[in-house]
Amino acid sequence: MAMPACVVATARATWHWQWLRLMAGLGPADAAGNYRRPAGAFTTCPPLPATAGEQGGHVLIVGRSCPWAHRARLVWGLRQLQDTIALLVVEPDPQAGRWRFEAPFQDCSTLLELYRLAGADPRQRATVPVLFSRGEQRIVVGESARLIELLNDWPAPAGAPNLQSQTTKVACDQWRQRFQGAVNDGVYRCGFARTQAAYDRAETELFAALAEAESALAAGGPWLCGEELTLADLQLFATLIRWELVYAPLFGCSRQPLWQLATLWAWRARLFALPGVAESCDGEAWRRDYFGALFPLHPSGIVPAGPDLARLVQAIPLR
Ligand SMILES: N[C@@H](CCC(=O)N[C@@H](CS)C(=O)NCC(=O)O)C(=O)O
Known part of the structure; x- marks a missing residue:
């Protein structure tokens, strides 16, 4: 027997109302339904610490699935900072909605505890990435945009690339600013939109920024700012590889599959082939964490299969 229309309408309205409440758990939105990323803690970056060159003096805390942490990990790897900064990977705890340490770190079992210990406002979220100073027993910075600048200034072995040189600084800053809002946060503003109009705004801005990057690469390259790989490339890569x-x-984010942006596609494969980059990518963990943890977007929790990352960055698209 078909369900009466009024029962269906009531069920839909009730479910939609509950969905909005669940979405509020993912993050706040404004009155028009646009996702608004909440402010984090430890966002201002101090000058380079005097202990920056000390062996094992600092710890970079990252989560595998997080694109903001990924950009920091990429800079850390490409600048070969393994001797002075240890890498610590935290695991997601979707039930508790937080990051936890596999083994206690500074007597903390969760990142939230470390934030509280470091004096963060109790209302603030505990996010990755984080740079922690063992000597000073404090969080140096918890905002990835500042953190990657600091890692680029960090004393590095001879031959390590400068990812924001005098030559590229102006262009790199412009790209980074553009990507931060339209692309890095833009994909979240698509996914976490509460209304069609909010989604449409974010999606339009996202694909406009990608089209700009595509044209710039087609006109120049091999990297966004020309011959030199920069922080801007890494910032974009952490989003596009997912x-x-x-x-x-x-x-x-499905208006255009990435293979249709052929120059960006080739750029992504080029970046993936750089030393240490493939090791920083764990497609299985990404799918598990996003599909498994973002309940309001995917209530079944079923993790879809593939595609295989290694094959994605090898395939040559048809022009
Ligand atoms: N603006 C921050 C954002 C970092 C961020 O949102 N990280 C997410 C993972 S992708 C997180 O740790 N979320 C935990 C939470 O919100 O409780 C940065 O770039 O460092």
């Missing part, structure tokens, strides 16, 4: 696995299928 495209087919997460952002297209789960966040609705």
Whole structure:
């Protein structure tokens, strides 16, 4: 027997209301339904610490699935900072909605405890990435945009690349600013939008920024600012490498598959081939964390299969 229309309408309205409440747990939105990323803690970056060159003096705390942490990990790897900064990977705890340490770190079992211990406002979220100073027993910085600048200034072995040189600084800053809002946060503003109009705004801005990057690379390259790889490339890469696995299928960033942006596609493969980059990518963990943890977007919790990351960055698209 068909269900009466009024029962269906009531069920839909009730479910939608509950969905909005669940979405509030993912993050706040404004009155028009646009996702607004909450402010974090430890966002201002001090000058380079005097102990920066000390062996093992600092710890970079990252989560595998987080694109903001990924950019920091990429800079850390490419600048070969392993001797002075240890890497510590935290695991997600979707039930508790927080990051936890596999073994106690500074007597803390969760990142939240470390934030509280370091004096963070109790209302603030505990986010990755974090740079922690063992000597000073404090969080140096917890904002990835500042953290990658600091890591670029960090004393590094001879031959390590400068990812924001005098030559590229102006262009790199412009790209980074553009990507931060339109792309890095933009995919979240698509996925966490509360209304069609909010999604449409974020999605339009996202694909406009990608089209700009595509044209710039087609006109120049091999990197966004020309001959030199910069922080801007890494910032964009951390989002685009998750495209087919997460952002297209789960966040609705699906207007154009990335292979249709052929120059960006080739750029992504080029960046993936740099030393240490493939090791920083764990497609299985990304799918598990995003599809498994973002309940309001994917209530079944079923983790879809593939595509295989290694094959994605090898395939040559047809022009
Ligand atoms: N603006 C921050 C954002 C970092 C961020 O949102 N990280 C997420 C993971 S992708 C997180 O740790 N979230 C935990 C939470 O919100 O409780 C940065 O770039 O460092």
